[in-house]
Amino acid sequence: MKRAHRRAHLLIWLLLTPALLAGLAWAWIHRLA
Amino acid sequence: MTNAYTSVQWNHHKKVYDLILAGGIVAYLLLFYLGGKLFFPAPGGFSDEILLIRAFATCAVILLHVLLAIGPLARLDARFAPLLYNRRHLGVSFFLVALAHVILVTAFYGGFGVQPAPEAVLAGYPAALRTGAMPFEVLGFFALLIFFLMASTSHDFWLANLGSGLWKALHMLVYAGYALVVMHVALGAMQDQTSKVFPVLLFLGATGLATLHLAAGLREARRHRAQPAGEDWLDAGPVAGLRDGHARVIEVPNSERVAIFRVGANLHAVSNVCSHQAGPLGEGRIVDGCITCPWHGYQFLPHNGQSPPPYTEKIPTYRLRVAGGRILLNPRPLPPGTAVEPAQLPLESV
Numbered sequence: 001m002k003r004a005h006r007r008a009h010l011l012i013w014l015l016l017t018p019a020l021l022a023g024l025a026w027a028w029i030h031r032l033a
Numbered sequence: 034m035t036n037a038y039t040s041v042q043w044n045h046h047k048k049v050y051d052l053i054l055a056g057g058i059v060a061y062l063l064l065f066y067l068g069g070k071l072f073f074p075a076p077g078g079f080s081d082e083i084l085l086i087r088a089f090a091t092c093a094v095i096l097l098h099v100l101l102a103i104g105p106l107a108r109l110d111a112r113f114a115p116l117l118y119n120r121r122h123l124g125v126s127f128f129l130v131a132l133a134h135v136i137l138v139t140a141f142y143g144g145f146g147v148q149p150a151p152e153a154v155l156a157g158y159p160a161a162l163r164t165g166a167m168p169f170e171v172l173g174f175f176a177l178l179i180f181f182l183m184a185s186t187s188h189d190f191w192l193a194n195l196g197s198g199l200w201k202a203l204h205m206l207v208y209a210g211y212a213l214v215v216m217h218v219a220l221g222a223m224q225d226q227t228s229k230v231f232p233v234l235l236f237l238g239a240t241g242l243a244t245l246h247l248a249a250g251l252r253e254a255r256r257h258r259a260q261p262a263g264e265d266w267l268d269a270g271p272v273a274g275l276r277d278g279h280a281r282v283i284e285v286p287n288s289e290r291v292a293i294f295r296v297g298a299n300l301h302a303v304s305n306v307c308s309h310q311a312g313p314l315g316e317g318r319i320v321d322g323c324i325t326c327p328w329h330g331y332q333f334l335p336h337n338g339q340s341p342p343p344y345t346e347k348i349p350t351y352r353l354r355v356a357g358g359r360i361l362l363n364p365r366p367l368p369p370g371t372a373v374e375p376a377q378l379p380l381e382s383v
Contacts, residue, residue, distance in 0.1 A: 013246040
């Protein structure tokens with residue numbers, strides 16, 4: 001894999017992980033409400 | 034390897050891969066449908082349409098997680114590399130399963146009114162927002178659009194015509210598609226179901242993929258870095274320990290990695306990045322005298338980085354020398370396809 005792609009993958013998942021967890025948490029709270 | 038457009042270059046491995054894939058999808062759909070009829074029998078059970086909608090939906094979500102797990106798994110353990118080989122077939126199959134889900138949903142939920150069915154499904158949400166429901170259908174629509182773009186450009190024809198940069202950028206949109214799918218399920222199906230199975234599985238899927246990607250990324254970041262050894266050379270490690278037919282991958286500062294292959298008593302250095310889809314050449318082997326990429330089998334002659342005729346792919350080569358039992362690498366890449374004299378292993382190392 002190219003250096004730029006490795007960095008892009010890491011950056012994407014560093015951003016995506018908290019975003020996904022926040023989205024799931026929000027959807028869960030919305031479900032309970 | 035291609036030098037002319039053909040729809041699919043079938044070989045034994047691809048046929049086996051696709052047979053297992055198709056069989057698995059059909060088996061899953063059947064089991065889901067039959068299980069739904071068995072465990073939720075009439076009159077209180079689910080209709081055939083609902084069962085099929087859910088069967089295709091859950092199958093698509095599972096396939097998407099498998100697809101996204103293959104990349105990091107192959108980085109973490111070479112035994113998963115064969116799954117990479119025909120991953121694009123898995124991707125196109127996933128898109129077709131998702132499309133079947135969308136067609137069924139559109140026909141069932143939007144097909145019995147006066148509006149066109151797609152409009153009825155997508156435009157229904159303004160009223161729904163007033164009652165607190167979320168426009169999850171729109172998220173699914175944009176996810177499908179991304180997957181359609183990826184599935185329709187998955188052939189090497191598009192890789193060659195769009196250029197590797199644009200093609201790769203387009204296919205990195207899979208992560209945006211994944212996020213849209215997760216929220217489509219979280220704001221859609223998960224809202225109506227009382228069981229905690231959906232939320233738990235969705236959470237495990239997302240965190241599992243995140244963990245795999247981050248673990249693979251951290252492992253890549255800890256690779257051995259070559260140290261300076263003189264004005265124009267880097268120390269690429271000892272001669273000892275480099276197996277015949279295999280490579281050592283060297284991290285070069287501010288540049289792509291270099292793969293140093295041993296072929297008998299000779300050492301050859303080439304770019305670690307395959308010219309096809311940037312596969313890790315250094316994790317491949319010498320087969321029939323050629324460096325063979327572990328991802329899709331592209332081959333290059335070790336002494337000049339050129340693919341054997343009639344193929345025309347080329348990769349950069351590097352100069353090497355051996356001194357004091359150490360391999361020294363000149364980190365300046367030579368133009369792709371440049372022939373280089375191999376470094377010779379000391380007699381006692383052969």
